[in-house]
Amino acid sequence: MASAAKAAVEAVQDGVHKLGLKESKKKDAKAPPSAKELFRAAMTNVLERRLFFIPSFKIYGSVAGFYDFGPPGCAIKQNVTQLWRQHFILEESMLEVECPAVTPEAVLKASGHVDRFTDFMVTDMKTGECHRADHLLKAALEALLEDPKAGLTPEKKTEAEDVLARIDELDSIGLGTALTRYGVKTPDTKNDISAPFPFNLMFRTSIGPKGDAVGYLRPETAQGIFVNFKDLLYYNGGKLPFAAAQIGQSYRNEISPRAGLLRVREFTQAEIEHFVNPDDKDHPKFESIQQLKPLLFSQELQTNETKQPEAMSLGDAVTNKIIANQTLAYFIGRTYLFLVGIGISPKRLRFRQHLPNEMAHYAADCWDAEVECSYGWVECVGLADRSAYDLRAHSDASNQALEAYEKFPEPRFAQVLVAKPEKAKIGKLYKKEGKPLLEKLDNLSQEDAACMKKSFGEGKPATVSAGGRDFEVTPDLLDIQEKEEKLNGRKFTPSVIEPSFGIGRIIYCMFEHAYYTRQNNEDKSVFRFKAAVAPLKAAVFPLVQQPEMNSTARSISAALTRAGLANTVDTTGTTIGKRYARTDELGVPYDITVDRASIDGDGSVTLRERDSTSQVRVHKEKVAAVVQQLVSGELTWQNVLDTFPAQQPAAEEEA
Amino acid sequence: MASAAKAAVEAVQDGVHKLGLKESKKKDAKAPPSAKELFRAAMTNVLERRLFFIPSFKIYGSVAGFYDFGPPGCAIKQNVTQLWRQHFILEESMLEVECPAVTPEAVLKASGHVDRFTDFMVTDMKTGECHRADHLLKAALEALLEDPKAGLTPEKKTEAEDVLARIDELDSIGLGTALTRYGVKTPDTKNDISAPFPFNLMFRTSIGPKGDAVGYLRPETAQGIFVNFKDLLYYNGGKLPFAAAQIGQSYRNEISPRAGLLRVREFTQAEIEHFVNPDDKDHPKFESIQQLKPLLFSQELQTNETKQPEAMSLGDAVTNKIIANQTLAYFIGRTYLFLVGIGISPKRLRFRQHLPNEMAHYAADCWDAEVECSYGWVECVGLADRSAYDLRAHSDASNQALEAYEKFPEPRFAQVLVAKPEKAKIGKLYKKEGKPLLEKLDNLSQEDAACMKKSFGEGKPATVSAGGRDFEVTPDLLDIQEKEEKLNGRKFTPSVIEPSFGIGRIIYCMFEHAYYTRQNNEDKSVFRFKAAVAPLKAAVFPLVQQPEMNSTARSISAALTRAGLANTVDTTGTTIGKRYARTDELGVPYDITVDRASIDGDGSVTLRERDSTSQVRVHKEKVAAVVQQLVSGELTWQNVLDTFPAQQPAAEEEA
Structure with missing residues (x-):
């Protein structure tokens, strides 16, 4: 190097x-x-x-945007998803589901993806090459602002900085105006570009042989959970809160993917949908994480003078209403523990709150876990309180009630609205098409009834979505009366709190945080992977090519395998120093060398730890068990140094 | 029931x-x-x-052909794939890879899927509904043969039986002729049907924003391994044999999927590609499985009088050349151990050899692991020696050598063919397009050179595929001479032995083999899942709704979770009998009941085993460890019965 x-x-x-x-x-x-x-x-x-x-x-x-995981990457990905499963699904008793990636149009129409899951694209007017409009504009503005020869007046400079800061808010017209104003061309060819137009990022296909059933590859795994809400609630005995989770592939047909593993067209998500009563977002296990102090980058800290995140206890953040509720803060805490646990440096991890203009209108609060790497701060996990938006959208589109029931501890007496549709009139007016409308009006929620009553009071008709279309409902079609009623409970649409993990991005950032080169030799690369994450837990080396040493090495390897520890045997007989270097590059935490003494002497082998490069002698029959205890965390390397005789590495071994 | x-x-x-x-x-x-x-x-x-x-x-x-796995199914699928990973990838040191499902056309063109991955389809001439031609013909023939009123002559009967037996061999013309001859109509509408035409089963999409790059969802995971062969061989230090494996989703746009989980449009495959020297297909670990005696249904047994499979040792099967080689037999043995290990009944599992007409022309030998279930014998695993077909196909299409090198123990002297392309002539004839041809001719294998020399000798030009097109090569473009050379080794295209597992099918058959109802109560369903496969390893029940019992139950649950054992707590206070029945239906192997004695008495809880329904008393601090040992196999239930005091179930508990 x-x-x-x-x-x-x-x-x-x-x-x-x-x-x-x-x-x-x-x-x-x-x-x-x-x-x-x-x-x-x-x-x-x-x-x-x-x-x-x-x-x-x-x-x-x-093909841009597609990556394979080879053997060590695949093992790490397996380890990370299994740790995720243990940390979230098992420890929180979540309901795991697995749904297909191929999804019929109706589902993604309801979720809004068919209409709104777009990026703005421009094309090169001569070559037809496609580019993301915001990327071109951003690059052009940054170049302009950095160019000392541009001779910008202070006003022009402020204006360019303003546009740069607001790029994510621009619609196609805003983007088009700005691209024209700054004379943006295609970077490579310097040709003119088209006006920006929306490009849907979903891969489209058709389902079945007739070619008329449109399907898409899911752009996120979450929708599979929402459409199963009813069954999952039933599975959970009708009780809230509960969480469902899904780990699987998602697909986004990015316009011009770059940035390696950070922006790919097929990627693994791990998503949780935690369904909760909107009136009670406390969390029973909040206490267990309230002392944690991650770096929080609240709306206020992002907009004040210092613009720096601050370490703050999650307990204080909820008390001071910086994080909207305990459940959201609980998942921030659990996410922090997970990321740090797999090797993300806590100093390079922050939770950034969405600014008001970033947040969807329905969201109650939103935080991103951002990890710093060579590309800057990268969003790796999104944590959002999405209120009742998703269940309502699917309920409206599918005409199925997606609600939970809450029994009151004591019956309550309350003014309720009783809505009575005029079936005959509706039937006459809308014929067959009125059926979903009738169903909807028969099961009107109190909120909807109140809303409609208000419209009627103002002399306006109300608009009701049912069966995929809008109906205009006038007071003669629906009679709404207020009555006092004894209520034993209520139906409501649960809120959903959604932690959504991008597994590939997390792994990429973890690679950056784990990578270093030896102080004494810059050619020697090492990944300081946590043992639980490392692709192989140990490598076994017969010192020289010799049948007895090979056979002892294979016995140790077999013992490691029986203990469920992935390992390898390297019988090449290359110098031990070279073999150490090879396994350091793979982030293997422990190397075991079989030598003459292992066969004829005291039966011991050398056990070497990757980061300290220190070595001890352990009996060959015992070494697999010691490695197992090191990997499970029952032993630390210091414990091992204190227990077993040290071995001085030969000078050439770590040269 | x-x-x-x-x-x-x-x-x-x-x-x-x-x-x-x-x-x-x-x-x-x-x-x-x-x-x-x-x-x-x-x-x-x-x-x-x-x-x-x-x-x-x-x-x-x-949408037909798509299924979700809910919480217990998802847990079982996870367990089965993790067991597969341990049994194959870890124990055999295979190289695991993970490749995208979205695949560019070139890859699937080379593999033959674009041109040949089709089923024959017919459409209803009035409604346009689509049907599989072979399914309609099969149903019609079976109905005809079973109909006592059909009054078939013996000749007609034999003819119909003949067609039925040969359906899989029929091409579109053969199918069309038969459908017409037997007057087959659409089953539901009785309308006329179209002539059969091929329908490609791959889901098609386009990659990138321009819409001109065709992609498909992979119909199998294997191709991802083949295209990475070069890198994987390098990763393995250039040495053969080695195996690579992939677990992931595959997609087939079935014409009219039925049969539940057995024929779906999106499914999980686990595929192994074992690359081996074609001259040496022995396996170093063959000894470990040669005594196994699975039911083998060889070509001979399928075509002789009895038509019954026979239990036969794999050692004998290889010695008697029933199975082509040790490596294929080794994987049959490992597959047998895996399937039986997860709960497939060995009596309802057979390995059926492909008949000559089923086997691809390039295949050296082919066996399917078939499992009997209510649908009949179902192919769950395919085990094929595919010789060098796949690597050759990708090498030809990509113009990259996909070969291994074998160093001879001693140098050999041999007559070799040296091919010298006439670069100038080729350049003049084919211009730029000749470049891939030149590359190919520069790296001609001995087999190809021999083949071309033969053609030239017969006065015929040779056809060479390169860069996706065919070239005609005449002797004036390529000079081939025979020379004696000292050879230190040779390059060759490895053979591949491919065990390919359909995870969903295996799980479905496992469900059938695990399902039973209690002898004393036919309403009580039980799944006798192996503990390693069971979705939850234990359920914990406080006998009645009471804070101290709930809290003890939660402590036991937490101890189980720490041990990595999925579990649930049921605090509903329903009768214990009902709670046992609920967990039996989920196949939970162990139930733990916390009662008064657990709090105020000797601190013991009831531990009950699912299949025997027998119960013992174990101390609450110890019970999680006992369950862990039961699940890992360190203890059997009999050990537990011998160690701990028995508890007589109350009559109503197992009523």
């Missing part, structure tokens, strides 16, 4: 996050690569060479 | 497989359902009611 790269790796190890939130973009091709870019290049070189991940379909020239 | 259903369940439990290979089809709507159909209906009722699996998108009316 060149020493510039070495310096870069060290800078990042020392905490490149101090450099600020945003890395300045290099527009000038001749500018030297930044420290972060050198770090990333050095690490990616190891990741691709050792097949952690590689571009898919390489022998056919690859 | 009606007593007819009860009888059916018992018949199946008693070994309905004795009834014969094929179940007679009920064509008459008024005919009573068969024992197998009643058994299936009773079991499916439980499976759907308890959300093992349910039709997807139910609130939108469902």
Whole structure:
């Protein structure tokens, strides 16, 4: 590795996050690569060479946005999803489901994806190449602001900065105006570009042989949970709160994917939908996480002078109404524990609250777990209180009540609205099509009835969605009376709190936080993976190529395998130093070397720990059990150093 | 459950497989359902009611061929795939990969799927409804042969039976002729049908925003492994044999899917590609499985008089050349151990060899693991020696050498063919398009060179595929000379042995083999899942609703969770008998009941085993550890009965 790269790796190890939130973009091709870019290049070189991940379909020239996980990457992904399953599904008794990726149009029409899951695209007027409008505008504005020769007046500068800050809010007209105003061209060809137009990011297909049933590959796993809400509530004995979860592939046909594993067209999500009574969002286990102090980057901190996140206890954050409720804060705490547990550095992890303009109109509160890496701060987990939006949308579109029932401890007497549809009139007016309307009016919620009564009072008709269309309902079609009633309980649409994890992004950031090079040798790359995450837990080396040593190595390997520990045997007979270096690159935490003494002497083998490179002698019959205890956390390496005789590494071993 | 259903369940439990290979089809709507159909209906009722699996998108009316796994089904699927991973990937040190489902056309063109992955379809001439041609023909012929009023002459009968036996071999013309000859109509409408035409079963989509890059959802996971062969061989240090594996979703747009989980449009495959030197297909661990005696249904046994499979040791099967080689037999043995290990009854599992007309021209040998269930014998695993077909196909299409190198122990002297392309002539003739041809000719294998030399000798030009097109090569474009050369080794295309598992089918058959009803109460359904497969390992019941019992139950649950054992607490206070019945339906192997004595007495709880329904008293602090040892297999239930004091169940508990 060149020493510039070495310096870069060290800078990042020392905490490149101090450099600020945003890395300045290099527009000038001749500018030297930044420290972060050198770090990333050095690490990616190891990741691709050792097949952690590689571009898919390489022998056919690859396709942007698709990656394969090779053997070590695949093992890490398995480990991370299994840890996620243990941490969330098992420990919280969540209901796991698995739904197909191919999804009929009706589901994604109801969820809003068919109409609104779009990015704005522009095309090169000569070549037809496609680009994301916001990406082009952003790059152009950043180049303009950084160019000393641009000679911007202070007013022009402020204006450009303003547009840059508001890019995410711009619609097609706003984007088009800005692209024209700043004379944006295609970056490579310098050709004119088209006006921006929305491009739906879902992969489209058709289901069945007739070709008339449109389907899409799901853009998120969440919808599979929502459409099963009724069954899941029943499975849970009709009781709230409960959470359902799904781990699976999602698909987004990105316009021009870059940024490696961070923006891909097929990726693994792990999503939780926690259904809760909107009047009671306390969490029974809140106490267990309220002392945690993650970095919180609230709306206020983002808009005040310092613009820096602050470590704050989750208990205080809820008390001071910074986080909307206990359940949302509980999941922030559990997410923090999960991410730190798999190796994300807590100093480079923050929870950023959505600003009012980022938040959907229905959302009660929204936080992103952002992890700092060489690309800047990357959203890895979204945590949102989506109120009743999703269940209502599917209820309206499918005409199925998606509600829970709450029994009151004591009956209550209350003024209730009783709505009586005029069946004959509705039938005459809408014929067959009126059927879903009638069903809907027969099961009107109190909120809806109140809303309609208000409209009628103002002399206006009410609009009711049913069976996929809108109906105008006038007072002669629906009689609404207020009555006092004894209520034993109430039906309501639950709120949903949704933690949504991007597994690939988390793994990529974890790679960056784990990567370093040896102080004494910059060519030696190491991943300091936690043992639970590491692709292999141990490697076994016969010191030289010799049948007895090979056979002892294989026995140790078999014992490790029986204990469920992935491992490898390297019988190449290469120098031990080289074999250590090879397994360090894979992040293998423990190496076991079989030598002459293991066969003829005291039967001991060398056990070496990856990060300290320190070594002890352990009996060959015992070593698998020791590694198992190290991996499960029953033993620390310090315990092992205190228990077993040390072995001084030969000079060449760690050279 | 009606007593007819009860009888059916018992018949199946008693070994309905004795009834014969094929179940007679009920064509008459008024005919009573068969024992197998009643058994299936009773079991499916439980499976759907308890959300093992349910039709997807139910609130939108469902779409044929898509199923969701609900919480217990999802847990079982997780357990089965993790067991598969341990049994194959970990124990055999396979290289696991994970590739995208969205696949560019070039890959599936090379594999043959774009051109040949089709079923023949006919449409209803009036309604346009689509049907599989072979299914309609089969149903019509079976109805004809079973209809006593059809009055078939012996000749006609033999002819119909012949066609029925050969349906899978018929091409579109053959199918069309037969459909016309037997006057087949659409079953429901009795309308005329169209001539059969091929329908490609892949879901088609387009990749990227321009809409011109065709992609498909992969119809199998195997291709992702083949296209990565070069990198995987490098990862394995260039050495053969090695195996790569992939677990993931595959997609087939079936024309009219039926048969529940057995024929779905999206499903999970677990596929292994074992790459091996074609000259040496012995397996180093063959000894470990050669004594196993699975039911083998060889070509000979299928075509002789008895038509019955026979139990035979795998060692004998290889020695007698019934199974082509040790490696294929080794995987048959490992597959047998896996399937029996997760709960498939060995008596209802057979390995059926493909008949010559079923086997692809390139296949060296092919066996299916078939499991008997209420639908008959169902293919759950395919085990094929596919020789070098797949790697050759991708090598030809991508113009990349996909070969391994074998170093000879001693150098060999041999006559080799040296091919020298006439670059200038080729350039002049084919211009730019000749580039892939030149590359190919520069790297010609000995087999290909020999083949071309033969053509030239016969005065014929040779056809060479390169860069996706065919070239005609004449002797003036390529000079081929025979020379003696010293060879240190050779390049060759490895053979591939492919075990391919359909996880959903295996799970469905496992459900059938696990399902029974209590002898004393036909309403009580039980799944006798193996503990490792069971969705929950234990349920904890406070005997009555009481804070101290609830809190003890929660402590036990937390201890189980810490041990990684999925569990549930049922605090409903319903009778213990009802709670046992509920968990029996989910196949939970162990129930723990907390009562007065657990709090005020000796601190013991009741531990009950699902299948024997016998109970013992174990101390509440110890019970989680006992369950853990039972689940891991360290203890048997008999050990527990011998160690702990028995408790007589109250009469009503198992009523």
